[in-house]
Amino acid sequence: MNNFLFENGTKAIFGKGCVREYLACFLRNYGDTVMLAYGGGSIKKNGIYDEILGILKTEERNIVEFDGIMANPTYDKVLEGAKLAKENHVDIILAVGGGSVMDCCKAVSLAARYEGDVWDNFWAKPGIIDFEPLPLGVVVTVAGTGSEMNGGAVITNEKRKIKTGRDYPICNPKLALLDPEYTYSVPVKQMVSSGFDTLSHIMEIYFSEPDEPNVSDDIAEALMRGVIRDLRSAIKNPQDYTARSNLMWEATMAENRIIKLGKRTDFECHMMEHQLGAYTNCNHGEGLAVLHPVYYRHICKSGASKFARYAKEVWSIPETGKSETELAYAGVEALADFIREIGLPTTLRELGMTEETDLKRIADSCACVQGAYKIMNNEEILEIFRECF
Ligand code: NZQ
Ligand code: ZN
Numbered sequence: 001m002n003n004f005l006f007e008n009g010t011k012a013i014f015g016k017g018c019v020r021e022y023l024a025c026f027l028r029n030y031g032d033t034v035m036l037a038y039g040g041g042s043i044k045k046n047g048i049y050d051e052i053l054g055i056l057k058t059e060e061r062n063i064v065e066f067d068g069i070m071a072n073p074t075y076d077k078v079l080e081g082a083k084l085a086k087e088n089h090v091d092i093i094l095a096v097g098g099g100s101v102m103d104c105c106k107a108v109s110l111a112a113r114y115e116g117d118v119w120d121n122f123w124a125k126p127g128i129i130d131f132e133p134l135p136l137g138v139v140v141t142v143a144g145t146g147s148e149m150n151g152g153a154v155i156t157n158e159k160r161k162i163k164t165g166r167d168y169p170i171c172n173p174k175l176a177l178l179d180p181e182y183t184y185s186v187p188v189k190q191m192v193s194s195g196f197d198t199l200s201h202i203m204e205i206y207f208s209e210p211d212e213p214n215v216s217d218d219i220a221e222a223l224m225r226g227v228i229r230d231l232r233s234a235i236k237n238p239q240d241y242t243a244r245s246n247l248m249w250e251a252t253m254a255e256n257r258i259i260k261l262g263k264r265t266d267f268e269c270h271m272m273e274h275q276l277g278a279y280t281n282c283n284h285g286e287g288l289a290v291l292h293p294v295y296y297r298h299i300c301k302s303g304a305s306k307f308a309r310y311a312k313e314v315w316s317i318p319e320t321g322k323s324e325t326e327l328a329y330a331g332v333e334a335l336a337d338f339i340r341e342i343g344l345p346t347t348l349r350e351l352g353m354t355e356e357t358d359l360k361r362i363a364d365s366c367a368c369v370q371g372a373y374k375i376m377n378n379e380e381i382l383e384i385f386r387e388c389f
Pocket of ligand 2 (some may be wrong): 284
């Protein structure tokens with residue numbers, strides 16, 4: 001394994017009723033003014049808003065509402081939240097939602113405590129944060145990104161057409177409340193998309209060097225088998241508590257740095273998807289589902305032994321009668337079959353892209369990084385986009 005330092009500043013509290021039980025107690029550690037942040041209104045339909053508002057009122061907090069956080073949150077929305085937080089002297093932010101709400105609030109927590117431009121100084125380059133962001137607590141309502149236990153905030157700068165984010169440990173939420181029942185109302189289409197995002201995180205980490213036997217890859221295989229099993233169960237019965245709880249913790253485990261320890265983790269497919277998102281605002285998990293099989297067909301030969309191990313350990317494909325390369329490709333095709341089975345899109349057209357979409361410009365906007373097993377250049381990214389079209 002490569003050398004590493006492990007730290008995670010988030011306290012995670014998991015399980016049925018955890019918000020009712022622990023939120024008030026957590027808030028007592030901070031000042032009176034709470035910014036209650038959420039998305040487009042799902043929490044008002046499923047009762048989560050009423051439950052949390054009731055707790056805040058009982059605790060006699062001043063409540064500043066920051067609503068309308070969109071999927072794929074924009075930098076303008078971050079600046080709006082920061083202004084609101086500064087004007088109202090907010091003491092703590094409480095983000096209630098999925099990756100988009102959590103990410104937006106992490107960025108607000110920085111921007112509200114910084115006079116300069118957080119995009120230029122932190123998102124566009126890995127600047128050192130030498131100040132304390134506003135404290136943040138999160139209540140997860142859709143499982144997938146794992147944002148609840150890391151310091152990453154993926155933000156779209158609409159003017160510059162860049163979607164990016166970095167994992168700054170100082171931006172980890174102080175508390176993450178994870179009640180699987182809060183995810184029951186997530187529409188199946190979104191549940192599947194966010195669940196695939198989790199699978200993608202694990203695969204992006206797994207398919208990177210070093211490949212010697214290591215704890216991170218062993219845990220990753222167990223997590224991948226789990227996500228596949230639990231998505232199938234939750235599709236059959238969206239109120240399957242076991243499946244929903246596993247999906248929730250699998251999402252957190254994929255992104256709380258544990259399975260990244262000792263690995264290179266380049267997230268090449270995410271980088272391509274983020275740029276598709278920056279130009280077209282496509283759904284994150286769906287974009288990944290379209291790209292992954294095609295991208296893996298491009299890199300499979302260069303990492304054949306790892307893809308063969310994936311075929312055996314994750315998809316239980318028998319190795320008898322197959323060469324290593326055949327087994328490797330069989331693993332990629334098993335993934336493609338699974339994507340179809342759970343109803344995810346398989347083409348960019350299904351995500352709303354048309355002949356007018358300038359795929360070359362998007363491919364050229366992707367910053368090529370050291371690849372999983374093969375460095376992608378802009379020409380090959382364009383080839384992948386065209387094959388996905
Ligand atoms: O906005 P509302 O009305 O709340 O509806 C949301 C939204 O439409 C809905 N939803 C959430 N909880 C619900 C619910 N609907 C019914 N019942 C509930 N309990 O779900 C929709 C999607 O929400 P969103 O937060 O956008 O989904 P997700 O959690 O998949 O987050 C995606 C964002 O996270 C970023 C993505 O790029 C994207 O911007 N990512 C963040 C990462 C991180 N910080 O570590 C890593 C990821 O790779 C990813 O890039
Ligand atoms: Zn993701």
